[in-house]
Amino acid sequence: MFSTMRSPEAAPRCVPTFEGTAPSHCCLPPSPPPPPTARMFSSVVFTLLALFVASRVMNYFKYRKQTAYLPAMHCLVSPISALGASLPTRWWNPGHQWQWKWRLTVYRDLGAETIAAVPFLFGVPVIYTSSLEVAKQIVTTKTTAFHKSRDTTEITLIWGPNIFAANGDEWKKHKRVISPAFSQETYASVWENTARVVDEMAAAEGWAGRAAVDIPVVNTLTYKAALILISTCGFGNALSWRTETAPGAAVSFADALATVASGILVRLLVPRWAYKLPIKKLQEVETAYTSLGPFMRDLIARRRREMEADGAAARDDILSLMIKASHEEKYNMSDAELMGNTFLLLSAGHDTSARTLDAALMLLALHPEIQEDVHREVTEIMPTDDDFTFANSARLVKTRSVFLEASRLFPAGFMLIRDAAEDTVLRGAGRGGADVPVPRGTRVVVDMVGLHHNPALYPDPEAFVPARWHAAHENELTMFSFGARTCPGRRFALTEGTCFLARLLRRWRVAPLTLPGEDVEAWRARVYQGRMLFNFGVGEVPVRFEARG
Numbered sequence: 260m261f262s263t264m265r266s267p268e269a270a271p272r273c274v275p276t277f278e279g280t281a282p283s284h285c286c287l288p289p290s291p292p293p294p295p296t297a298r299m300f301s302s303v304v305f306t307l308l309a310l311f312v313a314s315r316v317m318n319y320f321k322y323r324k325q326t327a328y329l330p331a332m333h334c335l336v337s338p339i340s341a342l343g344a345s346l347p348t349r350w351w352n353p354g355h356q357w358q359w360k361w362r363l364t365v366y367r368d369l370g371a372e373t374i375a376a377v378p379f380l381f382g383v384p385v386i387y388t389s390s391l392e393v394a395k396q397i398v399t400t401k402t403t404a405f406h407k408s409r410d411t412t413e414i415t416l417i418w419g420p421n422i423f424a425a426n427g428d429e430w431k432k433h434k435r436v437i438s439p440a441f442s443q444e445t446y447a448s449v450w451e452n453t454a455r456v457v458d459e460m461a462a463a464e465g466w467a468g469r470a471a472v473d474i475p476v477v478n479t480l481t482y483k484a485a486l487i488l489i490s491t492c493g494f495g496n497a498l499s500w501r502t503e504t505a506p507g508a509a510v511s512f513a514d515a516l517a518t519v520a521s522g523i524l525v526r527l528l529v530p531r532w533a534y535k536l537p538i539k540k541l542q543e544v545e546t547a548y549t550s551l552g553p554f555m556r557d558l559i560a561r562r563r564r565e566m567e568a569d570g571a572a573a574r575d576d577i578l579s580l581m582i583k584a585s586h587e588e589k590y591n592m593s594d595a596e597l598m599g600n601t602f603l604l605l606s607a608g609h610d611t612s613a614r615t616l617d618a619a620l621m622l623l624a625l626h627p628e629i630q631e632d633v634h635r636e637v638t639e640i641m642p643t644d645d646d647f648t649f650a651n652s653a654r655l656v657k658t659r660s661v662f663l664e665a666s667r668l669f670p671a672g673f674m675l676i677r678d679a680a681e682d683t684v685l686r687g688a689g690r691g692g693a694d695v696p697v698p699r700g701t702r703v704v705v706d707m708v709g710l711h712h713n714p715a716l717y718p719d720p721e722a723f724v725p726a727r728w729h730a731a732h733e734n735e736l737t738m739f740s741f742g743a744r745t746c747p748g749r750r751f752a753l754t755e756g757t758c759f760l761a762r763l764l765r766r767w768r769v770a771p772l773t774l775p776g777e778d779v780e781a782w783r784a785r786v787y788q789g790r791m792l793f794n795f796g797v798g799e800v801p802v803r804f805e806a807r808g
């Protein structure tokens with residue numbers, strides 16, 4: 260009845276040694292060696308790992324040579340890769356915020372205006388420059404040495420080919436079609452409509468008769484104003500301050516565009532199937548992307564019908580010019596190009612201006628003395644509504660300079676990315692002014708944040724000094740890029756920005772909207788933060804508008 264067998268629990272335990280064999284005193288027989296398949300598996304893994312490490316080391320030296328041994332930021336992942344951009348900015352990973360976070364240190368510490376980012380693990384090396392001379396060589400259209408490659412313009416190509424992504428003859432075609440829309444008549448219309456929109460905004464938001472208005476996120480106002488203006492003056496499609504929603508659409512045009520712009524990184528990184536998951540942010544991005552296409556198609560179709568029906572063919576806004584070109588042989592624009600340019604110009608034409616206005620309002624809130632100066636200028640040059648004219652606007656030098664200085668500190672177009680299309684040379688980009696050979700295929704970037712904080716170009720670069728721009732010639736407005744590929748919307752944005760500030764500041768004083776117990780310095784530390792999305796700018800800016808007596 261009683262078993263003489265010992266239960267397994269009573270058996271002496273074997274403690275495996277570091278090598279994995281049984282100790283010598285163990286009563287059990289030594290464990291058998293791992294089966295051949297397991298041994299094979301571990302040696303395959305080890306060999307692969309060794310090969311990977313060797314390939315990375317070889318790549319590293321190849322990349323150093325490719326970037327001409329320029330002073331380098333060594334990193335695990337290239338900042339211009341989906342992975343690198345999605346990881347936070349740390350000493351081991353520049354991420355997509357390094358241009359802002361390290362704007363005052365990286366070039367200084369490396370002792371050069373042109374540097375390289377050399378990744379160990381993933382991605383390709385990148386040459387960055389904060390030198391104006393080198394930047395001009397990179398973006399010039401005089402040679403074909405540098406071009407925009409598809410992978411860096413992909414995010415703008417979702418709806419079709421466009422001027423921003425194009426190179427060579429294709430770019431010239433887009434430019435020829437679009438350029439006539441940027442005329443004095445357009446700028447006059449931008450001026451009148453901006454003044455109207457500021458007045459409409461104050462009325463619709465119920466500011467009349469109030470001593471102060473708190474705006475927790477001023478960006479909501481600037482985005483809306485800028486979208487109305489590009490839609491009205493650029494596309495001949497008048498939008499009202501009370502947002503229009505197309506019948507059956509899930510979101511408004513403005514919301515769809517804003518979500519598309521802010522969700523671009525998400526869209527690049529997240530696979531298509533994931534949008535079916537119950538994740539709010541992904542669903543918002545998906546809704547915005549699916550709504551924007553029909554919005555734009557509807558805009559184009561309506562204009563086509565109007566142009567066929569009556570004399571609207573005489574209109575020369577961007578959309579009408581592109582539709583006219585779609586019927587011509589010489590500079591024919593396909594339906595895909597029409598959609599691509601519509602998206603590009605709507606986005607580039609409003610997000611950039613809005614982000615610059617956010618920065619301008621934040622900086623004015625921090626600098627009451629400059630604000631008073633601007634107010635004086637506006638009231639002297641434009642004492643009444645009748646004087647508030649486009650013709651008089653050229654004299655608002657101080658007001659325009661505030662917009663320009665905000666754009667210098669927060670340049671909306673923060674990277675000009677090009678690839679070397681052939682073996683070439685960057686003159687004077689190396690140590691001691693040496694030429695830097697750039698092999699075909701090398702990626703080079705004009706770091707617009709670094710360039711606009713370069714103390715050799717802008718002494719005391721962190722200081723807000725609008726007077727830097729008082730006497731500036733149009734060619735010196737570096738925040739809009741340089742040469743033939745300068746931003747075509749430059750004067751559009753300047754007219755809009757100057758008018759918006761002048762119209763608002765003559766009635767209202769802008770001040771920081773602080774949290775309970777927060778002083779202006781703490782407000783500055785909280786709010787003065789660069790944020791890179793589709794474009795670059797400040798994050799959310801909370802302000803108070805105080806009525807002037």
Ligand code: HEM
Pocket residue numbers: 422423424434489493603604607608609611612615666670671672673674675676738739740743744745746747748749751752
């Ligand atoms: C403060 C406002 C703005 C800033 C700072 C700005 C800046 C820039 C920069 C730096 C570029 C060159 C990008 C590159 O080469 O990679 C650019 C290109 C462009 N911008 Fe602007 N922009 C502004 C407003 C506007 C507006 C209002 C419009 C349209 C109405 C516009 C339309 C464009 C277009 C179509 C391009 C592509 C031009 C080409 O590739 O030839 N921008 N902008």
